Every structure is written in structure tokens, then in C-alpha cells.
Amino acid sequence: MMDRSVVAATALLLAVLLAGGPQEAVRAFQIGAPNSNKTCTTLLPRHSDNVPRAGPSPFALSAAQGARGEPLNVTITSRQGFPYKGFILQARAADDLMPIGTFVVHDSQNTQTIACFGEDHNTVTHSNPSEKTSTTFEWTPPVDFNGQVIFNATVVQDYSTFWQGVVAKALIGDPALTGSTAGISTTQPPLTTQRTSTTNAPVTMKPAINYRALSPIYIGCGSSKACFGYPNDCDVDGNCNIMMTSLERGDKYIFELMSTDPRSLYVAIGLSTDQWMGDDLVMECVVINSEVKLFQSWNIRPNPRKGNTRLPTNGNLQLMNYSHVDNTIYCQFERDADTTVNDVRFNLPTSQYYVLLAHGDEVKEDGYGGVGYHFRALFSGQQGFLSDVTGFKAASKxxxxxxxxxxxxxxxxxxxxxxxxxxxxxxxxxxxxxxxxxxxxxxxxxxxxxxxxxxxxxxxxxxxxxxxxxxxxxxxxxxxxxxxxxxxxxxxxxxxxxxxxxxxxxxxxxxxxxxxxxxxxxxxxxxxxxxxxxxxxxxxxxxxxxxxxxxxxxxxxxxxxxxxxxxxxxxxxxxxxxxxxxxxxxxxxxxxxxxxxxxxxxxxxxxxxxxxxxxxxxxxxxxxxxxxxxxxxxxxxxxxxxxxxxxxxxx
The missing domain is CATH 1.20.120 (Four Helix Bundle (Hemerythrin (Met), subunit A))
Known part of the structure; x- marks a missing residue:
């Protein structure tokens, strides 16, 4: 019989391990968002390698019109009854990324304010991970503020599921003076770029803050996943016209593709041993009847313009998430790390590839028969591992x-x-x-x-x-x-x-x-x-x-x-x-x-x-x-x- 002390030690070790795992997830949101410049800028939780969901959010944010210096109510609600456990919310001027105004919480057991960039009460977050379906806050604009304010929130359903860019717009002051409309609410995340100012007043910025407004696909570029897009280095500025990301997770690789060109009907990534189209594995996301479908195909040498043929996925490719909103195609999918396609082995962890990225508006048989010629193609300048977070650079032109x-x-x-x-x-x-x-x-x-x-x-x-x-x-x-x-x-x-x-x-x-x-x-x-x-x-x-x-x-x-x-x-x-x-x-x-x-x-x-x-x-x-x-x-x-x-x- 096994010694009792060994059994006890083993049981204690298992208990510690089992208890230690969930605590990380619990700690991630049980006391609210941290007061850090990165969190205050991106409004993103620090949840390991998890990225925001790209589809429409099941949560809504609403706000009413207000008068100068007068408080108004802002409410987070669940549109489909799904509870949420955490959130972070700020109010921002339409042409600025700095939080403005002050929040007052009436339920201190579930909500709290934090001081982003040294300004008290300009951001509100949860204080415990209890499930919620509606939360209301009181927000007061600056006394001299007149115009449109944008309330921007990230809502967390659980540790790995959250939505960024849940927004609502409200008008502060006289509509005749601002030319804006009031009472607007939306749950679609706006695609934003670097901060610019259109006013004549001087703008004071804290130099330590990175003001890049991040769309979900950009999160983790250079730190947890490889990114490649057009124009070159657009993943740094958050203004890609076409983009791919890749992330190694166990025996799977998770890919994301995006095209913001309104003409696009498909966006595709090819893996090749050279920089020329032909004998390439292609994964393509195609818009069919307002939905995004995932396919696998093969570029045939020497005439890739006409020599692309669809191949069965054989269960090696799985669509995880997609959206087609505001003329932007987005898809997230995973594929097995080691597969054989068209008698060619693709061992992603051990092999380096050139990345071919393309989007276009030519599809065959409404998309089910394949894709046509692209109107833009991007080739990486070097071979690389898809797990290398330093990413890829476009070939020199x-x-x-x-x-x-x-x-x-x-x-x-x-x-x-x-x-x-x-x-x-x-x-x-x-x-x-x-x-x-x-x-x-x-x-x-x-x-x-x-x-x-x-x-x-x-x-x-x-x-x-x-x-x-x-x-x-x-x-x-x-x-x-x-x-x-x-x-x-x-x-x-x-x-x-x-x-x-x-x-x-x-x-x-x-x-x-x-x-x-x-x-x-x-x-x-x-x-x-x-x-x-x-x-x-x-x-x-x-x-x-x-x-x-x-x-x-x-x-x-x-x-x-x-x-x-x-x-x-x-x-x-x-x-x-x-x-x-x-x-x-x-x-x-x-x-x-x-x-x-x-x-x-x-x-x-x-x-x-x-x-x-x-x-x-x-x-x-x-x-x-x-x-x-x-x-x-x-x-x-x-x-x-x-x-x-x-x-x-x-x-």
C-alpha cells in the first residue's frame, strides 16, 4: 500500500494546482479593470492571449442627451439576456481619445471608478465578478463641453469572451450649436486610427501614452501573434486595408483575415515556398449571401490566374468567427498544425513559408465555385514561421x-x-x-x-x-x-x-x-x-x-x-x-x-x-x-x- 504521507502530499499538490488555475481567471476580472495607461487607452482586459470577439455584441450601451455640466445616465444592458461579469467604460470627445467628464456610481458593491491618466473618476469599471444584465451610471460632462460625446465600453462575458468597442453617442448642449444628433446608440465598433485634432485650441498630450485605437484584430500583434498587412507596418498604426494574423495554440494554428476595401468579396491567405503564385495552399474567406464562408484551394502552376481549384478541408480547417459589417470582411479560423494537402506536407511548427495575401471582387458561381483574380496581392519579403510574433514584412517594391x-x-x-x-x-x-x-x-x-x-x-x-x-x-x-x-x-x-x-x-x-x-x-x-x-x-x-x-x-x-x-x-x-x-x-x-x-x-x-x-x-x-x-x-x-x-x- 502506498505510504499515507505520499498520498497526502499528492492530494495537497492536486488541490493547489486545481485551485491555482481558476484563480488566474477570477483575478483577471474580480476587482475590475487595472488602472494602467495601456488599459485606459485600449480598454482591453489582460486575459492572456485572448482577443475580443469580432461579431456583433450581445450587449448594448445607451445614453441620453444632456445639458452643459448636467449629469446624464448611461446604461449597459444585455440585449439577449446573457449575463456579463465585467466591463470598463469611458466617455470621449468625438475627436479625442482622452476620457472626459466624471462618473458617479450608485452601487459601490458592483461598480467603481478609477483615475485614468491621473484624472479622478473619469473611467468606471466593475468591482466584483457577479453576473449582471444591466448597469446604470451617472456621468457629468465638463462644464465647458459642448458637442458630441462617445461612450466607449468593453464588456466581458467570461474570461475568454469579451467585446470591445460597444459604443453610444450623446449630444451635450444645444443641437443647433453643434449640428449633431442626439440619442444615438450602437454596438458596432468604429474603426479608428491615430488621434487627430480638428480644433484650433492647443492640445496637451502625455508623451508616455500610446493613443493608437485598436480594432480587435490588431490586439497582440508583435507580442502574442504574427501579423502581416497592407500598407506595410499598418498593424502598428491600426489602419490596414488587408491583413492576416497567425497564432500557434497547441496542435492548432489560429488565423485571422480582414479586408476593409468596400469592393472586396473575398480575402485569402496563401502559404508558399517561394514568392510566386503557383503550388500554394490557399485559405479564403468569401462573402456569400451576407455571410462569410471558409474554403481551401490550391494555386496551380504556371497560370495561377485561371489555375486555382477548390479542395476539401477534410476536417483540418474550422471557421471560428466571422463578420461582414461596414464593408469589412473579418474571419477567424483554425487549422491543424500538421496537414498534407495535394500531396504536399504543411508542417507549420517546423517549416517556414512565404505569406501571400490577396483580396478581390471576382467570385465564381456566387462564391461556391472559387474566387477570381485579385485586385491587390501582397507578398512577404522573406520566409518565416507562422508562430514568430515579429511577423512578416512585405516584399520590397x-x-x-x-x-x-x-x-x-x-x-x-x-x-x-x-x-x-x-x-x-x-x-x-x-x-x-x-x-x-x-x-x-x-x-x-x-x-x-x-x-x-x-x-x-x-x-x-x-x-x-x-x-x-x-x-x-x-x-x-x-x-x-x-x-x-x-x-x-x-x-x-x-x-x-x-x-x-x-x-x-x-x-x-x-x-x-x-x-x-x-x-x-x-x-x-x-x-x-x-x-x-x-x-x-x-x-x-x-x-x-x-x-x-x-x-x-x-x-x-x-x-x-x-x-x-x-x-x-x-x-x-x-x-x-x-x-x-x-x-x-x-x-x-x-x-x-x-x-x-x-x-x-x-x-x-x-x-x-x-x-x-x-x-x-x-x-x-x-x-x-x-x-x-x-x-x-x-x-x-x-x-x-x-x-x-x-x-x-x-x-
């Missing part, structure tokens, strides 16, 4: 951005100016030369060498970046190849041009004119088409800037032509035929004497040229900035610059 910038500089900038110089300025600056050549020819050659160099560099760069033919941008790619070929051979042909007196010179002139203008036109069309490429991430109004460029280019050419006609009339050198020898702005052949004489109205033509160069430079720089900083709408540099301007104006 430096080469892609350089390709766009070089092509814009070549065909919008240098080619446009070079062509104008050769066509309209052969009888300008005739009294001076550059490197022994006429001014127009020297500068024409400089600009065209620049076009050639930038085009060849951009052509090589994009193939180094893609490492293959871009089937998803076929028209753009074909025009780009033709443009590059024409640009490549154009200066080679110019080297072998006949002498001015040769009978073959007119043939050369026409061929040189045709090849150069064809390359220019095709290059412009290719840049037009770049605005439709998902990888380019260009804004929808890109096309209107290009239309503006074409209109400006055509109008200026008409003005140059009119100026040339006036100049000819002034010098009385009209002709009725157009043999293409040495062509002036009006295609009139020039004699040696005429070639050395500057045409009338040179100052006016120079003014038009200066105006044209200025306009081309402005358009070129604008297009390059948009292409390099794409997506321009969500670029943090632009956002910070706008905030800086707003701050200086308000100051």
Missing part, C-alpha cells in the same frame, strides 16, 4: 517603383521635350552651338539619349523584379516590349543616317519620324494602362492626370504650329510642296542660307517652349511621386505631411 519612375521620366518627360525641340526649333538659336552642333540638335540628342537609357534600364529592372512574363498585365507588357524595341533601334538607325545631300535622306527622315513618334505614342498608352494594374496601386484619378497631359501636349503642339505659320508668313517663305528633306516646324525644306537665319518671332517661340517645359516637368514630377509613393491615399509620408500642415494651420 523598389524595383517596381523604379521601373515606373524611369518610364514616366523617359516618355512623359524627356521624349516629349526632345520631340518638340526637333520639330519646331531648327531655326532658333542659330547664332550659337553646343559641342559643335546646332542647339536644337544637341539638346534633342541629349534628351533622346536620356530616353534610351531610362527605357533600357526600366526594361531590365522589371524583368529582374518579376523574373517572368507578367500574364496579368498582358497589354501593358506587350506595349512596353514594343516601345523598348523601337527606342533601342532608333539611335542605332540615327548613327547611319545619310548626309543632308543624299537622295536617301528624305527616306531616313520619314522613318526616323515614324519610329520616334510611334514609340512615344505606345509609351504613353502603356503608361495609361499601368493605372489598371493591381501591382502598381495607382489611384483611380491617375487616368485623368494622363488625360490632362495629352490635352496639354496637343494644345501646345497646335500653338507651336501656329507660331511656325506666323513666322513663315512674316518671312514670306511659303511653299506648296512638302519634300521631306530637312524639315522645319511646317515641314518646309530649308536651304543652307535659311538654316543659318533665325526665324521671326523667336522670343515668342522660346516663351512657348519655356511654358511647355515647365508644364511637362510639373506633370512628370507629379506622376513620379504618385507612382513611387503608391498607394498615395494611404502613404504614411503623405498623411504625416498633411497632419503637419493641419497642425501648423491650427497653431
Amino acid at each position: 523598389l524595383l517596381l517603383r523604379l521601373h515606373g519612375a524611369f518610364m514616366i521620366a523617359a516618355w512623359i518627360g524627356a521624349a516629349s521635350i526632345g520631340i518638340v525641340l526637333a520639330r519646331y526649333f531648327k531655326q532658333t538659336w542659330t547664332g550659337s552651338q553646343l559641342c559643335g552642333k546646332d542647339q536644337w540638335f544637341a539638346w534633342h540628342r541629349i534628351f533622346m539619349v536620356l530616353v534610351w537609357s531610362l527605357t533600357i534600364a526600366a526594361f531590365v529592372i522589371i524583368f529582374v523584379d518579376l523574373k517572368s512574363w507578367a500574364s496579368s498585365s498582358k497589354n501593358h507588357a506587350i506595349l512596353g516590349v514594343i516601345t523598348t524595341a523601337l527606342a533601342f533601334f532608333q539611335p542605332i538607325g540615327a548613327i547611319f543616317r545619310p548626309s543632308p545631300d543624299s537622295r536617301r535622306r528624305p527616306i531616313f527622315n520619314w522613318l526616323h519620324w515614324f519610329v520616334g513618334n510611334s514609340a512615344h505614342i505606345l509609351g504613353i498608352v502603356a503608361i495609361f494602362l499601368a493605372g489598371q494594374l493591381p501591382k502598381a496601386e495607382l489611384p483611380s484619378w491617375w487616368i485623368w492626370i494622363m488625360v490632362g497631359y495629352v490635352a496639354f501636349h496637343v494644345i501646345m503642339h497646335l500653338m507651336f504650329s501656329v507660331a511656325g505659320c506666323i513666322s513663315e508668313r512674316q518671312s514670306s517663305k511659303r511653299i506648296n510642296s512638302f519634300p521631306l528633306k530637312e524639315m522645319s516646324s511646317s515641314r518646309t525644306p530649308l536651304s543652307s542660307a535659311e538654316r543659318r537665319q533665325e526665324a521671326p518671332h523667336a522670343c515668342f517661340r522660346k516663351f512657348l517652349l519655356a511654358l511647355y517645359i515647365f508644364g511637362i516637368l510639373v506633370i512628370t514630377i507629379a506622376l513620379i511621386v504618385i507612382a513611387v509613393l503608391a498607394p498615395i491615399e494611404s502613404n504614411s509620408t503623405i498623411t504625416n505631411f498633411q497632419n503637419w500642415i493641419s497642425t501648423n494651420r491650427s497653431g
